[in-house]
Amino acid sequence: MFSIELVVLSTLLAGVLAYIVSIKLPKLGSYLTILASLAVFSVLAYFGFNNNLDAEVNLIPQFVLFKTSMFGLYFAIIVSFIFFMVSFFNPYFIKDYKYPAAYNLFYLMALAGTIGVFFASNFITLFIFFEIVVWTSMFLIPLGKKRKPTVTYFVFSTVGSFAMLYAVMFTFSITGSFDLAAISVLSGKSALLVYILLAVAGFAKLGAYPFYVWLPKVLGKSPDPVSAVFSGGIEKLGAFIAFMAILRISPASIYLEAVGMYLQNYVIAIFGAITIVVGTLQAIRQDDAKKLLAYSSASNGGYILVAIAMSSSISLTGAMYHILAHALASTAAFLAIAVVHYRTKTTKISELGGMIHHMPLTYMVYLMAIISMAGIPPMGGFISKWLIFQAVINKQMIIVAVATFFGSIGSFLYVFRPLAALFLGQKLPKYKGVKEAPFLMMIPLIILTLGSFYIGVIPNQVIDFSNKVIAEFGFGPLLMNEFGIQGANGTLSAPIIASVFGLGVVVIAIIFFILPKSRKVGLMDTYTSGEFIYTEELLHYSADFYAPFERLYPAKPLISKVYAMIKEKVNELGRFFKYWFFTNKPEVTVLWIVLILTLLVWGDIL
Amino acid sequence: MNPVLLIAIPLLFAFLSIMNKKFARPLLLVALLLDVYLVFTISKGLYSIGGFSQYGINLLVDQYSLIGLMVVNVVFFLTVVTNCKEVKRLSTVLLVALAGVNGLLLTNDLFNLFVFLEIVGISAYLITSGNKRPLATFNYLVQGTVGSGLYLLGLILLYSMTGTLNMALILPTIVDKAIPLSNLALPFMLMFIGLGVEAKLLPFNSWVKGVLQNANALTSVLIAGVFATTIALTFGRLLSTVFVLGSISNIVLVILAVTMLAGEVAAFASKRIREVLLFSAIAQSGLIILLFANGLVIPAIMLIIANIVSKYILFTITGKMVDGTKTDEIESLQGVFSKNKLVGFAFTVASLSVIGLPLFFGFIVKLNILTSLFSQYQLFLSALILVVSLIEGTYFVKLLIKLWYSVGEVKTFKVDALVKVVTLIFALGLIVFGVYTKPLTDSLMTVPEEMMEAIAERGNF
């Protein structure tokens, strides 16, 4: 038995300890974060799998209550794993931070917060830990080079968490209970309100349309480990909330016969679809590798939303699977970019090139990650996308299907861009002495890649687990046999695909090596129509990669203009109040007094 | 112990201090120490001065005023201690102010309240005259005088209808005599406006900017922390035990809501740190009065406590910062905390508490506010509060990030150890209360009952 409370508290304590240690020895403190997150992950995984977690609360006062559920456990294990993996990068980046001690503290606090969210038994607990995650992770962001995204993140996260708070309080005012189960009691308009508010909370955290604006800013500009943690871990809180909102609340509404689902779910699916399309389109045109991955995170969040909104066994399994697969792949991709950033000090695709010759392992990790993100076998992303497609087709949602396919194919485009221009292409001379990732960084890279591969080849264990999870929501398990997953209209056998793929590659490799040996030539020795090119940069195609395609749609998403406008309006309002009410003229107050009294006397009030 | 000592000692010392200027500061400190000691030793009850029972002036010590006295006196004491240098010239005034503040919290008589209001007001004008901005102070004086005049007018109207000035007797009398609500609207509105001027409610608060914009640590903490808290508590008592808002409640609610919104929005649009904080203070006081107007006493008191503590930290540090760096433009203050980490920590904790993030006291307060508002099914108001605190959070986060991270050259400022220790203790207090609030909530539990009991008991003296 191990108590959740103890996990949360000891993580917090470890954070404080790491803080104290890192005041003098930042690097040691960052090693502590590795140990602490390892401990959290292993405890959760070990006791969680053995159903041995204890939800009792003895030490934390007041209204904090925990409970164990497979649902929470699934998320907690994934997220703590991501935190653990990313923590390996901390020792290398810690020296770049202005406040290393604070980084270590907030890193572990954010971990504790996420664990708290996933095991919360009532909404107050959920909200408290949710907000803890918000503000601790918020302070991780400005440690990078840019300060502005912090505010953006705070605003969007807070919109989400306040929406949730309102929903929670509203539920409380009706049912008189903060329990998680209370929302399922609601009905009618109030249920719809709570549904919308919780969905907004999930959307905001997951970075779905129209709240995706924070993702590229935050993930693009914050320190690299933080970006990875956000993309793989903290963003998943949104999926957690969206799950609860969509599956636990059943507001009476119109049942759409054609797609076999309720209107509000359909609207969520449409929003997910918009997220996918917008995320994909924007990711295609990004020049910053991290921003590109950030938009891809938004787009993948859209998949998760679509899958949840369809709420059938197969789609929910798809959602759960996608959460895991995306967490692994996206973290790996972010970490790979982090290695490049660490070695070259830039993440601009147009400035980089030929990194594969310096860091082949990082390249392989990134390659595997994008294979998973693009949903290509034999990686984890394929299975989740397959499941989601099965569900989409089953529900015959054409518009959503168009969006999902668009996102799926579009993901080839954007994931390929860093691959082609950053890792491949000419070996630029300015990065001459760049070395492969340090040993400690390689560990998480390799583990994440293997994990992604493992769930892509042998999905049974994950699906077993997610069957237990969706059973908690009252959905039947997804059928499996020895080789395959039974979908709505077909069977998928990941091991067979993987082995056939392996066979194909082996056969071709044998043929390849039998054939005459090739002559090695340099990268600059390429066909240039007989022209002589001596400068590597001129032979490197990396800027404006998809220029012909990018011409077809506007550069800035419309919604960001709307947000800029809102900000400007608030400012204007502030200046208005300052002008009319806060002046140095003594008569202003008197004027207002007289006006109000006149109003009183004149009106029927007296 | 008789609570009248709380008022009498400072007044006496004030006279003494005029005799000999040299002893002014020590006298102030002694008076403060005595008051702090007294606050923690007086017992609850109703004390009538001169034995006139309900005909004379009464001082009421119940849980409500006790909490108010403790908070105000302690913060007053610490403010004086941490700003010893600035105090020198103002010792007498501060003694008078102390008497006024204690009187406001203790008195149970409407006219007596007016007198103390004027005492506090005049001392406030004198305190702010130290800013070297005579026009702003004059502005404050005019508005304050008009405000208290209106309060007096309302009071007299009320007296002419009910025939009593005893706060505990007014409600019962209104019920007894069955005075129509429409007759009561004018006096209560006048009193509301009168107090509203001091409580920084929106259309009546154009003085705030001029006064606090250029205030140093002492002035700003006293005006925005101590006086604001006192006025808010007084206002709260009036709103919960005296006022019958009836038909004007809509106007009142609109005024309060607009105060809240305008404060936060104006702070959002501000570029100077003191402006940001003063507008934030306006919004906070709007929220506090709003809670009182809705009968939510416990959350309001919690908010007052959270507010005074965090305002103490914020204004003290800002004052010292501005003193040290000679600027209050946020842009030119960038990164100041990187050289003063402890101070920065306290400032950060205070701001996070004001925003209402968990692990800090402000969160508990916010949760309480919303829970109580929702138990009244006040959907619109709570939505407004959330929107407003989103704006608040935005500019505070922006401010914090700017103060911690610099782009260019970093200005430095010195803070003496005492200030550091006090602000740190307060910051830790915010954290401790944020994690473990039970003693406070327990002690607040009885406040509304006691307030109502006082009316019920003494309705039949």
Added chain:
Amino acid sequence: MIQYASIILIMLGLYGLLTNRNVIKIIISLNVFEIGLNLFIISVGYVDGGLAPILTGNSTSVLSFVDPLPHALVLTSIVIGVGTTALGLAFAKKIYAKYGTYEIDEMGVE
């Protein structure tokens, strides 16, 4: 009757506050306002044909007394008013010392 007069005075005071941009004039308006207020207070205690509120042992006289409390209040109020006026004038002097004028419009923006 006197109540109306006092209300008119209060109005005049407020009008003066609204229209005057001269520090001294503002203080005078403030005084007018306060005088109106004080008059109003006294008028509240007035009883038509009442006696001075002096206890003489005659039990019937109590009923026809003028209310003594407003008189007491107005004393305090006048004192406070004087104090405020004095303070206001002191500030006016300071303002003059700083800006060299009593006209608010001529002081420029702070």
Added chain:
Amino acid sequence: MENKKLTQAQMDTKWTELGDFFRRKSIWMLMYCTGCCAIELPQAMTSAYDMERLGMGPMATPRQADVLLITGYLSLKTLRRLVYTYEQMSEPKYVVAFGPCVINGGIYHDSHAVLNRLDHYLPIDVYISGCMPNPESVMNGFTDLMDLIKNKTAVGWKNYRDNNEWYKKNQMDALGEVFVHDEFHE
């Protein structure tokens, strides 16, 4: 080790021999159309003579091509490009030269800018005569090349490899030393 290297070389020869069987029926051309003889290629390719029936076709890059067509005179400026392109082709590779200009400079023999003898700089497998050569002789030239491949006598690429120093020296003599500033200024 010695043994293995030998087998490697033998392997290559084996592959070449095997490839020659296919190659003589599938020749991919890279056309270096600087001279006027190029005008005759379209006729040879299109309906009238249909080069494709012999398995020949145009290719876009030297990497893919088997045979380099030099259609006409060659100036000093273009020699560098030509050598560069030739060296980019994968072995086995052949060169077919059109017209008299590549043999002795033709009508441009006294120009300061034209090279007179191409075979000093690149190994030529087949010359096609005529100024300009008519399509029949072009086709004839290609069938000759196929016969040469069949007879294993199209060994220009081996000569170039074996006598590389000589070729390089000639090229250097013709070109002089090239000072490279950047892509646009030599």
Added chain:
Amino acid sequence: MSVILMSMLIGLGVALFGFTLQTTIGGINRKVVGRMQKRYGPKWYQEFLDIFKALSKRAISHGWIYDFGVIMAVGGITATAMFMPITDSLVAFAGYDNFFIFVYLLAVGMLGMAMSASGSGNPLASIGVMRALTQMLAYEVPFMVVVITIIKVSGTSSLTGIMEFQQANGWFALSLPIGFGVAFLSLLGMLGKKPFETYIAPSEIASGPMVEYGGKQLGLLFVMHEIATFIEVSLFVHLFLGGASNIIEFLAKYFIVYTVANLISNLNGRFKIDQVVVFFYKWPLALAVLQAIWVLWR
């Protein structure tokens, strides 16, 4: 286990069959086109000669990723072909011939080739890959919408299942004529036939992704291209033309589809890449969606 081994052998056979078939038919088509242009045309086995010649040449290599990409590309495509049913009974992995496997496993091959091409360091190759990917984004979505309709109507995504459904209920080419047309356009895009061959564009970007290949890598990529064509055309045959119950039928349908596509290709010029995108997202997508809505919610 032995069942799977057997299946794998059959699968390899299918891949080999597909390669042979497409290479032959490709050769025949070159002849057909030659005749169309009043030429004699090459021999029908010309493509085999080309490929084997290329394989035997001594190639160049731009580094390990250049070779690895080729292996991955051809391996991936071979693996894809192994799942492809030829007739309704001749299928290597019965029950697993899921439509999505083809779509995504095909992508492995594409990714491998793109990777290898970019690894060569030639910017023209990268441009070609960029165009290929953009074109893929264009044609794939309308095609998928049509296929969803088919899957939903037939209730299965297994190709043999769809075949059997059509044999019982008539071809989708007849029952979904609009979708058939759209899918045929998409097929042209997939095969890289004109007007959708912007990514090869020999005279503009020197054959795009293939610019640096020569020798065995080029040969293997030809092999890959043949197998990929086999997969795409077979998919079309199985999805719309009722599949085949015996090999002859399959060959006939396959030949017709490929030849028609090739003939159309020879009558057309070339789109710019953004025109391709706009083209596919205008009418084909709209028609596909309309048809899907009409068919599914009738």
